[in-house]
Each structure stands twice: as C-alpha cells, then as structure tokens.
Amino acid sequence: MSDLLERLRGRGWRMTAQRRVVAEVLDGDHIHLTADEVHARAVAKLPEISRATVYNTLGEMVSLGEVVEVSTDRRAKRYDPNAHRPHQHLVCAQCGTIRDVHPTGNPLTDLPDSERFGFTISDVEVTYRGTCPNCASA
C-alpha cells in the first residue's frame, strides 16, 4: 500500500479509482515522472482514466503539499512524491536520470546582503548537473 495514498486518505479526500492509481504510480524513491508519464502508467492499470484527471489529481496533490513539482529540464514539469523531506536534485545531462540529493549546509548563507537587492528570500532551489555512471561508461 502506498504511503502517499495513506496520507491522502487521512485528509478526507474522496477516494476514487483514478486517484488511487495516480497515487500508486507515484510510489517509490527517486520518482520524478512527467504528467504524461504518470498518465501512461495509470492507463495500464485503469484504461479509461483521462489525461485531464491526471493533471487535476497531480495538481491537488501539489496543493495539499504531498507532491512537489520539479523542473529540472525545460520540458515538462515532473512530480515528486518525496515531499516530506526537503531535498535537491542531481540530473544526468545525457539520459535525464534524476536522483534526490541532500547537500550539507544552507545555501542561503552563501548569498551576502549586498546581493539580495532588498528581497525577502524564502526558498532556494539547487540543481546539480553532470554525467551518471551509466552514461560515463558507455
């Protein structure tokens, strides 16, 4: 049973077959699927699920804070069920593989006052790019 599904159920969410399969598809570590990838996998379990429902459901999960939107490339947004622990991403520039990473320290302290232009900063997003071992050996 999906951990994500448990958390959603506890919020008085109306449970439908569609929402169940979307939650199931998102279960796991280092999961960062696009909406259409989620749809393709959901269709395998529930053939009549529509694209609009997948977009709606993902959007609601994001609003509830149970899923995070990630934009590591400039293409489609990706949906990350690992929302309970803040983390950053490491992306292979060749194959697109994405890993969750946890840098030490706080990147905020690296931005001096003179570089803040009077902004109140609330969030920092870090994306590391490189080549994964698989692509390096090929």
Added chain:
Amino acid sequence: MSDLLERLRGRGWRMTAQRRVVAEVLDGDHIHLTADEVHARAVAKLPEISRATVYNTLGEMVSLGEVVEVSTDRRAKRYDPNAHRPHQHLVCAQCGTIRDVHPTGNPLTDLPDSERFGFTISDVEVTYRGTCPNCASA
C-alpha cells in the same frame, strides 16, 4: 553599440539586420527576456522580423556561449546576455522580477561524495525565490 554584438562580429558571424536587432534588444544588465518578448521588441525596430528567426538567432547565440538560457519559472525560457560571468538568479515570486546574484563559495562542496551516486558533476544552478522590495511594500 552592443557589447554582445561586438563579440559576435568577431566570430565571423554573417551580420544581418535581424541578428543586429536581436543583439541590440539583449543589451543591458539583469536582462532575462523570453523569446516572444525579444521578438516583440525586435519588431519595434524591424517590423518584418519573424518569430522563427528570433528563435534561430537566440539558439545560435546560446550555442556560441554568448547568451545563456535561464528557466526560473516553468513557463518560457529566458535569454541572458550576461554569459561572460557565471552567476545565479534571485526571483520575485509575485512579479517575476529577476536579478543576477553572485553567491560566495562553491555550492559543489556542499554535496558530499555519498550523495553523488557516482556522477561526474559539471555544473550547479541555484535559484533564490522571495519577495522583492516593490511587492513587499504594496
């Protein structure tokens, strides 16, 4: 005269009216325009310039390393003529204003070996988000 234009001319680029206006539009500090914004401003100087040419020209400038693509939001890519000095970005979550910032230190050192999954890391991208002074006072 645009600094960017000077650099491009020195690379044996065939100079056309279209390329000139695109380079002129990109001149300045803290410039991060979308392709369509570049097109709109270019049309003001050269009414018959096409959208495809703007996309082509921006793409070539990126290939030459004279312009950097920036994706601070999940909408359109933005084009940044400040390519000669590496920097990061500070974005206002309300109005979208983008400032170039230069954090101290190297964010790479914050990622321990145990969090690198065997990747060879070549690049780090940092985006700070917050509220600009203008939006804060409103």
Added chain:
DNA sequence: ATCCTACAATGGACTTTGTCTAAGTCAAGT
C-alpha cells in the same frame, strides 16, 4: 559594379505541454 551561392529569413504547419468547459458519473452520507 555585378554575379554567385551558401547561408539566413520567412510563414505556416506541426508538436508538446498544459488548461478549460460542458456534460455525464459516482462516492458517500442519509
């Protein structure tokens, strides 16, 4: 000054990613 041609520009069709709506369906409380 004119010619030539490889490179550049154009407009429109097409693709991808995502949003919206009107109509139909269903989960869950009574």
Added chain:
DNA sequence: ACTTGACTTAGACAAAGTCCATTGTAGGAT
C-alpha cells in the same frame, strides 16, 4: 435506495517551441 455535490471525461483551446520548403541576401569572387 436516493440525493447531491464532487469527480471524471473528451475534446476544444492556448502557449511555447520546432521544422521545413521557399524566398531573400551578405559578402566573396570576377
């Protein structure tokens, strides 16, 4: 079982970007 508001659906629509066949031209050659 009934009711009802919430959920789902298909398809139209939109924004951002790519691709291509055709037309135009910058800049070197004559």
